[in-house]
Amino acid sequence: MLRRVLVLPVLLLTLVAASGCGGGGEKAQEGGAHVAAGRAAAAGSPAAAPSSCPTETTKHFAKTRFAADAGLAFGAFHRYIWNPYQAGAFKQGANGRTKAFAKAAAAGLFAANRINAARKLIGADPTLCKALKVPAEKVSAMFSSLAGRFESGRLDQAQIGSARSAVDGLKTDAQSQAGTSIQEKTPNLGG
Template sequence: MFRKVLVLPVLLVTLVGASACGGGKKADDSSARVAAGRSPAASSPAASPSSCPTSTTKHFAKTRFAADAGLAFGAFHRYIWNPYQAGSFKQGANGRTKAFAKAAAAGLFAANRVNAARKLIGSDPKLCKALKVPAEKVSAMFGSLAGKFKSGQLDPSEIGSVGSAVDGMKSDAKNQAGTNITEKTPNLGG
C-alpha cells in the first residue's frame, strides 16, 4: 500500500515535469492561442488544410500518430471516462480523491500524447487535411481537463464534451484519413 501511495505523486511530478520541458524550443503560436482560449481555426491560416504538406515529411507519420493518439485516448477512457461513468468523481464517492489524482495524471499524459500526435499530423498530407483542426481542439480540451482535475474544480459536462471530441477524432481518422486508432491503456499505477 505504501508503495502505491508513493508511486502516484512521483508519477504526477514526472508527467508535469515532462510536459513542462520545452527542450529549448520556442512555443509555436497556435499552441499559445489554444492555451489562451482562442480557437486556432478561427484566428490562424495555419489551421486551414491549404497549409498542409503535399508529401509526407516524416517517416511513419501515420503509424506514429496512431500510436500516440491510441495511448492518449486509452488513458482518457481508462482513467477519466470509465470512472466518470461509474460515478467516482461525485461528492462523497468512495475513492474519489484517488480517482481525481489518477484522472489528473491521465489528463496530463493524454495532453502530452495528443500534442505529439498533433505535431505528426502536420507532416502527412492526408492526416493534415482531415485532422488538423480536430486535433488542436482535442489537445486544448485535454489540457483544460487536466487543469480542472488538478484543481478539483470539475464540470461533469466537460468530460462528456471531451469524450465526444475523442470519438469524433477517431471517426475522422478512420473515415477521412484511412488510419485506425487502437486504444492502448498505459499503466498509471492501478
Template sequence: MLRNSFVIISVMLLVLSGCGGGTKNRPEARPPAAGAPAAPGASAPGGYGQTATPAACPTTRQRHFVKTRFLTNAGLAAGTFRRYIYKPYRAGAFNSGAPKRKRTIVKAAAAAIFAFDQLRRAKANAQADPTLCKVLIGPIDKLTASMKDLHGKLKGGNVDSGLIGSVAGGVAGFHKDAASAGAGFKDKEPPASAVGG
C-alpha cells in the same frame, strides 16, 4: 515474466513514438496559454473541428513512419482518457463520498496531461502527412483545447460532468475523423507509470 516483457515493450513503443523524425528540439508539453489565438491554418469545418488549409499542409510526407506514430499517439490519448477519466466518471468514482475519490481525481488530472501530450505528438505527426494534415489538424486542436480545460478543472479538484461528456464526444469524433483519413486507431492502455501507478 510475460507481464514484465509486455510492460517493457509498451514503454519502448511509447518512447519510440516520440523519437526521431525531423525535429531535433521539441517544445516541452505544456497546455497553451488561456486566450491564446487559434492555430494558424484552421478554416473550413471538419467532422469534430476544423481542417487545415491546403497551404498549411505539406505536399509530401515529411517524417518516417508518420502514420504508425500517429496511430500510437492517438490511441494512447484516447485510451488514457477512457481508462482514467471516462470510466471512473461513469462508475461514480468522482462523486462526493466515493472511496478513494481524491486519489481518483489526482490520477485523472495526471491522465489528462498525459493525453494532452499524446495529442500534441499526434498533431506533429499529422502535420507531416498531407492527408492527415488536411483532415485532422482542426479536430486535434479542438480536442487538445478541451483536454487542457479538463486538466485545469481536475487539477483544481473540480469534476465538470459536462466537460467530461464533451471530451468523450470529442474523442468519438476524433476516432471517426481519423478513420475517414485512413488512420483509424484503437484505444491503447497507457503504462501505469504515465499516470502515477
C-alpha cells in the same frame, strides 16, 4: 494537503513515463482554454487550409506514429477519466475520490502530451493534415483543460462529455477520412 501529497508523485511518474515515450511534444496549452462543444464544434470547423498542410510526408511513418500516440492518449482518457466518471468516482463522498482525481489529472496531462505529439505528426502528412488538424487541436485543448480542472479539484461534467464526443469523432474521422485506425492502448498510471 493529502491531495497534493498524492498528486505530486503521480504527476512526476507521468512526466517520466511521457519523456521515455520519445517525441517530446510541444508544450500543452495552458489552462483557461474552454471548448464547450466537442464533436459538434469539430464537425462545423473547416478543414485545414491546403496551404498550411505539406504536399508530401515529411516524417517517416507519420500515420502509424500518429495512430500510436492518439491511441495512448485516448486509452488514458477512457481508462482514467471517462470510466471513473461513469462509475461515479468523482462524486462528493465517493470512496477513493481523491485517488481518482489524482489519476485523472495525471491522465489528462499524459493525454495532452500524447495528443500534442500526434498533432505534430498530423502536420507532417498531407492526408492527416487536411482531415484531422482542426479536430485534433480541439481535443488537445480539451485534454489540457481537463487536466487543469482535475488538478484543482473542480469537475465539469459537460466538459468530460464534450471531450468524449470529440475523441470519438476524431477516431471516426481518422478512419473515414484519413484511412487510419486508432486502437486505444491503456498506459499504466499506477493502478
